Amino acid sequence: xxxxxxxxxxxxxxxxxxxxxxxxxxxxxxxxxxxxxxxxxxxxxxxxxxxxxxxxxxxxxxxxxxxxxxxxxxxxxxxxxxxxxxxxxxxxxxxxxxxxxxxxxxxxxxxxxxxxxxxxxxxxxxxxxxxxxxxxxxxxxxxxxxxxxxxxxxxxxxxxxxxxxxxxxxxxxxxxxxxxxxxxxxxxxxxxxxxxxxxxxxxxxxxxxxxxxxxxxxxxxxxxxxxxxxxxxxxxxxxxxxxxxxxxxxxxxx
Amino acid sequence: xxxxxxxxxxxxxxxxxxxxxxxxxxxxxxxxxxxxxxxxxxxxxxxxxxxxxxxxxxxxxxxxxxxxxxxxxxxxxxxxxxxxxxxxxxxxxxxxxxxxxxxxxxxxxxxxxxxxxxxxxxxxxxxxxxxxxxxxxxxxxxxxxxxxxxxxxxxxxxxxxxxxxxxxxxxxxxxxxxxxxxxxxxxxxxxxxxxxxxxxxxxxxxxxxxxxxxxxxxxxxxxxxxxxxxxxxxxxxxxxxxxxxxxxxxxxxxxxxxxxxxxxxxxxxxxxxxxxxxxxxxxxxxxxxxx
Numbered sequence: 112x113x114x115x116x117x118x119x120x121x122x123x124x125x126x127x128x129x130x131x132x133x134x135x136x137x138x139x140x141x142x143x144x145x146x147x148x149x150x151x152x153x154x155x156x157x158x159x160x161x162x163x164x165x166x167x168x169x170x171x172x173x174x175x176x177x178x179x180x181x182x183x184x185x186x187x188x189x190x191x192x193x194x195x196x197x198x199x200x201x202x203x204x205x206x207x208x209x210x211x212x213x214x215x216x217x218x219x220x221x222x223x224x225x226x227x228x229x230x231x232x233x234x235x236x237x238x239x240x241x242x243x244x245x246x247x248x249x250x251x252x253x254x255x256x257x258x259x260x261x262x263x264x265x266x267x268x269x270x271x272x273x274x275x276x277x278x279x280x281x282x283x284x285x286x287x288x289x290x291x292x293x294x295x296x297x298x299x300x301x302x303x304x305x306x307x308x309x310x311x312x313x314x315x316x317x318x319x320x321x322x323x324x325x326x327x328x329x330x331x332x333x334x335x336x337x338x339x340x341x342x343x344x345x346x347x348x349x350x351x352x353x354x355x356x357x358x359x360x361x362x363x364x365x
Numbered sequence: 366x367x368x369x370x371x372x373x374x375x376x377x378x379x380x381x382x383x384x385x386x387x388x389x390x391x392x393x394x395x396x397x398x399x400x401x402x403x404x405x406x407x408x409x410x411x412x413x414x415x416x417x418x419x420x421x422x423x424x425x426x427x428x429x430x431x432x433x434x435x436x437x438x439x440x441x442x443x444x445x446x447x448x449x450x451x452x453x454x455x456x457x458x459x460x461x462x463x464x465x466x467x468x469x470x471x472x473x474x475x476x477x478x479x480x481x482x483x484x485x486x487x488x489x490x491x492x493x494x495x496x497x498x499x500x501x502x503x504x505x506x507x508x509x510x511x512x513x514x515x516x517x518x519x520x521x522x523x524x525x526x527x528x529x530x531x532x533x534x535x536x537x538x539x540x541x542x543x544x545x546x547x548x549x550x551x552x553x554x555x556x557x558x559x560x561x562x563x564x565x566x567x568x569x570x571x572x573x574x575x576x577x578x579x580x581x582x583x584x585x586x587x588x589x590x591x592x593x594x595x596x597x598x599x600x601x602x603x604x605x606x607x608x609x610x611x612x613x614x615x616x617x618x619x620x621x622x623x624x625x626x627x628x629x630x631x632x633x634x635x636x637x638x639x640x641x642x643x644x645x646x647x648x649x650x651x652x653x654x655x656x
Contacts, residue, residue, distance in 0.1 A: 212536050
């Protein structure tokens with residue numbers, strides 16, 4: 112079943128066209144990753160999906176309902192949680208209040224259970240639950256942002272650069288948890304990541320975004336095996352027969 | 366003895382400055398914009414209450430009249446945000462400054478057109494009565510001002526700390542983007558804060574009016590309240606209140622013990638001194654985002 116279906120989406124920053132007709136789909140239970148360099152349009156795509164930006168053209172369907180142009184609070188209430196780039200926590204609220212804010216669109220007693228569930232994935236948050244979120248370290252703030260996203264009981268979670276600014280060890284830890292959440296809680300995920308290596312080992316399917324266009328799509332095994340991905344995203348350092356690096360090799364899609 | 370008398374009176378008038386400053390800070394925290402019509406909203410609130418309560422107008426009983434006035438001004442605040450301020454969303458800050466200054470003039474002349482420019486007195490049940498002990502005389506209106514301010518502050522604190530909307534308003538002021546994505550209807554929250562600020566300034570206006578006559582130009586008190594908010598560190602609610610009380614106390618004390626003129630200058634001298642020595646105000650919340 113298709114959870115998210117994006118067709119021909121074009122988004123502008125003023126006169127600048129950031130997305131030039133992007134189409135992609137996410138199936139239920141999958142982790143889908145979007146790779147791309149700085150300025151490729153990854154974050155714009157995430158913001159367009161979650162309603163922070165409105166597309167000029169194209170359609171976005173979430174579980175069969177058109178959500179393009181809707182306000183972000185309505186979209187969250189439908190079960191689409193966005194964990195934005197750069198740990199956007201509420202700095203003066205405590206960790207527990209931050210988590211409660213994540214469940215803002217829900218009412219009911221099971222919010223308490225969900226907080227405990229988040230604490231079971233991120234024990235450090237439980238330890239520091241009465242502290243202001245602004246005092247957490249960067250990695251802990253990222254955990255809090257992911258936990259806050261979970262509090263919405265999302266059917267689909269958008270994760271924008273969860274590894275930004277984290278140490279390699281912490282990155283691995285976060286991605287292990289992302290994998291567990293997907294397997295144990297059945298959360299479908301759309302993951303944007305600069306670290307192509309870890310993303311391609313976490314996700315099931317991948318898209319490559321360049322200059323606002325999807326230039327490649329496939330399962331993560333296919334992508335990992337592709338020469339273009341290896342050269343331009345995984346940083347393969349292979350010598351040619353002439354003993355030089357192939358600086359000028361062209362990508363197949365250009 | 367004389368000093369204590371001055372200080373008590375100063376605290377009472379400082380409470381009014383503090384409440385208007387609170388109105389500034391509420392809106393600033395929620396929307397990062399300054400409402401320069403805050404003083405005029407206080408004036409309008411006082412006149413609406415006067416129109417409802419005074420015997421030559423509607424002659425409602427005092428308490429229901431004031432509550433109704435606060436509700437009306439809450440509606441005015443909500444409407445101003447919903448239909449005026451929201452339209453210039455995304456424009457430079459300066460647009461909001463000019464817009465609110467212009468709005469202040471509109472309020473001032475609207476009040477003048479309805480109630481006239483001659484000073485009027487709000488009829489209060491506690492006018493002219495006073496308590497006396499140990500040689501100190503405390504006017505009922507001063508006592509009421511201090512008590513009401515204390516309860517209002519407590520009420521606001523409970524609202525922001527323990528209610529769903531209050532928490533959402535805090536969240537929206539701390540990180541607007543994150544508030545959007547957890548599902549807070551940020552724009553509606555902003556309008557609610559404007560409404561709240563209208564209610565607070567109405568109560569400030571009624572308390573101010575209980576001390577003497579009012580005319581449409583009392584809105585200029587907003588400038589003093591602005592100084593109070595700056596002293597407290599724009600963005601801190603307790604800071605705004607304490608800044609107001611500080612100004613309220615210093616003014617009469619300076620008038621009594623310093624050469625003439627210092628009293629009127631004192632709020633701004635304190636503001637300058639605070640800005641030079643502690644640019645973030647006395648009670649700033651300081652937080653640098655980790656990257």
